[in-house]
Amino acid sequence: MKGLLIFLGLTMAALARPARDLPVLCYHQVAEPRMGDDMIIGPETFEAHLRYLQEQGYHSVTLKQAQQFLWGRGDLPGRSVLITFDDGYDGVYREAMPLLRKYKQRAVVFLVVGHIGDRRAATPHLDLKQLKEMRDSGLFEFGSHTYDLHVLIPERLAARRIFPSQILADLKKSRSELKRLLNVDVQALAWPYSHYSRACTQLAARAGFRCQFTTDYGRNRPFQGSARIRRIRVSANSNDVTTLEWKLQHPELSNRP
């Protein structure tokens, strides 16, 4: 009993303190797992993560709150987290949305804007009707994951051949299309496969992106700015709650995929 009281006391003390850092979780698809697809985690696993976050007193923040924190302009509650999804797959609507509602958490979806409504791929993308419902639910914010350069940017960077005007035009188009389709002013970008360069981040800033997310691991702290936000990737190979807990507690060491 005494041990429990000490534990509760320590937990309450941790929650009362302002956050020293902000972990950002990076998911892709929530659906029945498929052999060989590392990007998919099952709905039960995602629910176990949300249950863990709720039990531990984690509170998912908005992009605006995250930005203010990273600029050193605002505190966050002691256990804060930003939940993100890359690519815009339909499992975020079908599976993740009801669970986010149930556990009172929120998330950001980074959309490959030119693929909205694309049902041809093995993993279908969200369509406009789903996105509007998600927007209106108040559970989601949206960001760009490029308009159509999701695969090309990593290839070009690998070949050291980037075309600045093409990247700038693509990033601008992703913002303007999201404004046209969903009437949202998107200022957050996630770099595809975390491939980016200094030139790329400068182009994105010119295109109006004030928060740029990578999948570089590590802590996000006040005053670091929001040009290279680190994330903790959650994949099919490392998705149990114990691993999530370890990653949240040791983000600077968490270089496991």
Ligand SMILES: [Zn+2]
């Ligand atoms: Zn992606």
